[in-house]
Amino acid sequence: QSFLLLGESLVAPCPLSPRTEIFSGKAVTHEDIKYEQACVLYNLGALHSMLGAMDKRVSEECAAGAFTYLRDHFPHSYSVDMSHQILSLNINLMLGQAQECLLEKSMLDNRKSFLVARISAQVVDYYKEACRALENSETASLLGKIQKDWKKLVQMKIYYFAAVAHLHMGKQAEEQQKFGERVIYFQSALDKLNEAIKLAKGQPETVQEALRFTMDVIGGKYNSAKKDNDFIYHEAVPALDTLQSVKGAPLVKALPVNPTDPAVTGPDIFAKLVPMAAHEASSLYSEEKAKLLRDVMAKIEAKNEVLDQFMDSMQLDPETVDNLDMYNHIPPALMEKCAALSVRPDTVRNLVQSMQVLSGVFTDVEASLKEIRDLLEEDEAQERKLQELLGRVPPAPGSPPGLAEVSKECSKYLELHEKASFTNTELHRAMNLHLGNLRLLGGPLEQVRAALPTPTLSEDDKQVLQNLKRILAKVQEMRDQRMSLEQQLREMIQKDDITTSLVTTDRSEMKKLFEEQLKKYDQLKVYLEQNLAAQENVLKALTDANVKYAAVRKALAEVEHKWNTTVQTLVASYEAYEDLMKKCQEGKDFYTDLEGKAAKLLERARAACQASEAHRQQLLER
Secondary structure, three states: OHHHOOOOOOOOOOOOOOOEOOOOOOEOOOOOHHHHHHHHHHHHHHHHHHHHHHOOOOOOEEOHHHHHHHHHHOOOOOOHHHOHHHHHHHHHHHHHHHHHHHHHHHHHOOOOHHHHHHHHHHHHHHHHHHHHHHHOHHHHHHHOHHHHHHHHHHHHHHHHHHHHHHHHHHHHHHHOOOHHHHHHHHHHHHHHHHHHHHHOOOOOHHHHHHHHHHHHHHHHHHHHHHHHHHHHHOOOOOOHHHOOOOOOOOOOEEOOOOOOOHHHHOOOOOHHHOOHHHHHHHHHHHHHHHHHHHHHHHHHHHHHHHHHHHHHHHOOOOOOOOOHHHHHOOOHHHHHHHHHHHOOOOHHHHHHHHHHHHHHHHHHHHHHHHHHHHHHHHHHHHHHHHHHHHOOOOOOOOOOOOHHHHHHHHHHHHHHHHHHHHHHHHHHHHHHHHHHHHHHHHOOHHHHHHHOOOOOOOHHHHHHHHHHHHHHHHHHHHHHHHHHHHHHHHHHHHHOOOHHHHHOOOHHHHHHHHHHHHHHHHHHHHHHHHHHHHHHHHHHHHHHHHHHHHHHHHHHHHHHHHHHHHHHHHHHHHHHHHHHHHHHHHHHHHHHHHHHHHHHHHHHHHHHHHHHHHHHHHHHHO
């Protein structure tokens, strides 16, 4: 719950009066009754936002309805505070805060990580739209200092909820046992949270506390995931931009506002200015238009739902259905490593030399320790022979001191050597693993490009791809045309005012007048019907094309996976170079020190064994 305590809710300010601009205080007058309606709607939206800020965070309804209706149904030239940018700012602020409430509820209900991530991503989308409106030069000059404060708060929320989205994407990767993806998502969440913390300076203590709590959660997740991957799973960590972006899930809705609803407007105070019959007839005609729009929209929404579900099931993105162009270029991340190695031509030679030096010191230490051990074993064998000859089991009195200490110290050095030997073997293995890749990265770019996998498609495969892309373009064309026709219908209905005709038309002729007036929509309805009817054929063609594309898709996916793995492996080899050099140096330092100690111990062992041998000779001569 503490995730979402990020500052007070932003509410739309009420105008000082229906004819006064909010921020400048300038008086604005228009000889247009619609301006009066627009001011009332603006005040209604501001009131809804204030009520929402005071309400409990349990509802997904928001105060954007009045502002949306005002933006879509009224001119934007009345005043600056009713401009498209200001209204869009208000709408997206309200939608973003409502989506926050839904996010909080989803987290408290322990919804699936991917759903929570999508909900949080939508919060980010709403606030990005609000930020774009704030960055508009007209908006900035109008709001003054408020613009900077709001922009800073909105940007902080953008980074914060982006961090929450990637935190839950990381949790989903963890559930799917994709441990490399888990690391990069948690790292991205940590980076975005740090940006939010920078922007949170001056915010209330509740905000700081929430950010600290979130940092504890994300920081702990990242450290644990990185440690597990480094020591247990060893999965390649992909670049964030190679992963599928998180698409927002808009699950909030604006509180509906209908200015013609008496429950909202109350009694019509201007009813007497229009003959009651004309007033009633106008309401009836408005209902006929609304019925026409509802019927058309029901058909459009039904078809859109089928289309969306179908496209989701297909998982076909027109922009990435074939990614053949990516194989023509070395990716920037890899090109950067090649460029870095090109100015360091001795990289591989330095690494090999370091390992050779380490191996030489290692061998010297091993030889010294072996000689010490042989001397001790030989002395022990001679001692046993003496004991058998003299018939004594315990050591003879007067034995030279020092052998026991040498033996104990030798055992300690052998134990250190054995432990270090395993590390040395692992270091050699890692070097052999990365050496070939480093040579490749330091060589000509043509060799690097040749080392990256590329798909091989037959002419039939290319034809299948082209056909699929053509049909996907048809789907998008159908969508765009449908949206355009819908917008034309809405605009036409909005502008359709027959009040003048109604005043002069007899009541008995009203029905006929309605029928004649509604005929103006017939052509648009025909176009829409044709568009909706075409959907079935388009989707059937897309299904057939997708069946043929299945084998090509699988082959492309396999090559892309190999390509990404190869790129990640080469980048990892470059990044491992400094670590290998550091460990080589540490190994050399360790074995140099151990070599010195072993040399001194060898001298002591030789001296002690000579003294022991001399002592045995004395005993035999008695």
